[in-house]
Amino acid sequence: MTDSEALGWRSVADLVGDHPDAPVALIGAAVNERSLTPGRCDLGPKALRAVLPRFSTYDVETGLELATRVHDAGDIFVKALAPAEAFAPVRDAVKAQAGRALTVLAGGNNAITRPGVHGLGLERVGLLTLDAHFDLRDTDQGLTNGNPVRALLEDGLVGARISQLGLAPFANTRRAHETARAAGISVRTARECRERGLAAVVAEELERLSGLVDAIYVDFDIDVIDRSQWPASPGARPGGVGVHDFFEATRAVGAHAKVKAVDLTEYDPSLEVGDLGSLTAGRWFCELLAGFGER
Numbered sequence: 001m002t003d004s005e006a007l008g009w010r011s012v013a014d015l016v017g018d019h020p021d022a023p024v025a026l027i028g029a030a031v032n033e034r035s036l037t038p039g040r041c042d043l044g045p046k047a048l049r050a051v052l053p054r055f056s057t058y059d060v061e062t063g064l065e066l067a068t069r070v071h072d073a074g075d076i077f078v079k080a081l082a083p084a085e086a087f088a089p090v091r092d093a094v095k096a097q098a099g100r101a102l103t104v105l106a107g108g109n110n111a112i113t114r115p116g117v118h119g120l121g122l123e124r125v126g127l128l129t130l131d132a133h134f135d136l137r138d139t140d141q142g143l144t145n146g147n148p149v150r151a152l153l154e155d156g157l158v159g160a161r162i163s164q165l166g167l168a169p170f171a172n173t174r175r176a177h178e179t180a181r182a183a184g185i186s187v188r189t190a191r192e193c194r195e196r197g198l199a200a201v202v203a204e205e206l207e208r209l210s211g212l213v214d215a216i217y218v219d220f221d222i223d224v225i226d227r228s229q230w231p232a233s234p235g236a237r238p239g240g241v242g243v244h245d246f247f248e249a250t251r252a253v254g255a256h257a258k259v260k261a262v263d264l265t266e267y268d269p270s271l272e273v274g275d276l277g278s279l280t281a282g283r284w285f286c287e288l289l290a291g292f293g294e295r
Helices: 041-054 083-095 110-120 148-155 174-183 190-196 198-210 243-255 276-292
Strands: 024-029 070-076 102-107 125-130 162-167 186-189 215-221 259-265
Touching: 024 041, 024 083, 041 102, 041 259, 041 276, 070 083, 083 102, 083 110, 102 110, 102 276, 110 125, 110 148, 110 215, 110 259, 125 148, 125 198, 125 243, 148 162, 162 190, 162 198, 174 186, 186 190, 186 198, 190 198, 198 215, 198 243, 215 243, 243 259, 243 276, 259 276
Parallel strands: 024 070, 024 102, 102 259, 125 162, 125 215, 162 186, 215 259
Antiparallel strands: none
């Protein structure tokens, strides 16, 4: 029995530990080098783990009790590595968890998405991003957190197997939008996601992708959330999706049987206002497990 359980409070942290046979794995991947906006996204994995004792396992709205064990596979030592150098360690860490139903990568900046996708096997995977940005910047000056999707296209991931949701106005270029269209990427803007409901749009894109691939990787670039509700990312903008919609969409992702890996990226604890960042990231993790429990 853990200390929290002895006090009558069973927390989400009590589900996370050394559980080799657990269906879900958690990996810290604190890549922070070559971020287009300097920050401390490398602090994200530690902050996420630290906040989990503050969440109970019970959802009063649905009567759901979280029970899924999560194997904490620890952190990959990539903090000081550039994205190109971190590629193999991150890819191999995801690949090592292939026997589990779901692998969760806690970043770190968005550069972890490319190796995470490769960890599932490029020939069989689809990618869904919840992100204010296309991440289609050129790669001629090297890999950054601004070009993982471009790099994946160059690696051979077919554009039709990519869905990008939550794209924000005045945060992207015409060239990036045209590149996405030419590649056959499904593009859903922040306005459409707000008006139709992010969870509904996510469900449509998961269904579309599931008809094309064996496994789906979901990138939760948390700057997709409206900045007034989420200040802890340098790239978050006013007018993003609402945090309640983000949580509902996360639960839908967790419930989908073909989602085999997800990441949480661009969380910078150094930009915290109160505990808003860590509590939002922690609730995200709870919603993911709640969805997974519905599989």
